[in-house]
Amino acid sequence: xxxxxxxxxxxxxxxxxxxxxxxxxxxxxxxxxxxxxxxxxxxxxxxxxxxxxxxxxxxxxxxxxxxxxxxxxxxxxxxxxxxxxxxx
Numbered sequence: 001x002x003x004x005x006x007x008x009x010x011x012x013x014x015x016x017x018x019x020x021x022x023x024x025x026x027x028x029x030x031x032x033x034x035x036x037x038x039x040x041x042x043x044x045x046x047x048x049x050x051x052x053x054x055x056x057x058x059x060x061x062x063x064x065x066x067x068x069x070x071x072x073x074x075x076x077x078x079x080x081x082x083x084x085x086x087x088x
Contacts, residue, residue, distance in 0.1 A: 055069075
C-alpha cells in the first residue's frame with residue numbers, strides 16, 4: 001500500500017491535474033476528504049457512528065478491517081485543528 005498525502009488542493013481542477021501526474025495501480029484506491037466546514041458542523045459521535053452503521057457497504061471498497069477503518073476515521077477527526085481567519 002502506498003500513501004500519498006496532499007495536504008491542500010486549491011480546487012478540483014488542480015486536484016484533477018495532480019491525479020493525472022500519478023500512476024495508480026488497479027488495486028489502489030483514491031480517498032479524498034473535502035473538509036470545508038466539516039469540523040464545525042458534524043458532531044464527532046455522529047461522524048464515528050455512520051461508518052459503523054454503513055459498514056456493509058464500506059467493506060466492499062476496502063481491504064482493512066472495520067476496527068482499523070474506524071480508528072483511521074477517529075484519528076483524522078481528533079488529530080486536526082480548525083483555523084478560520086488565522087484564528088485557532
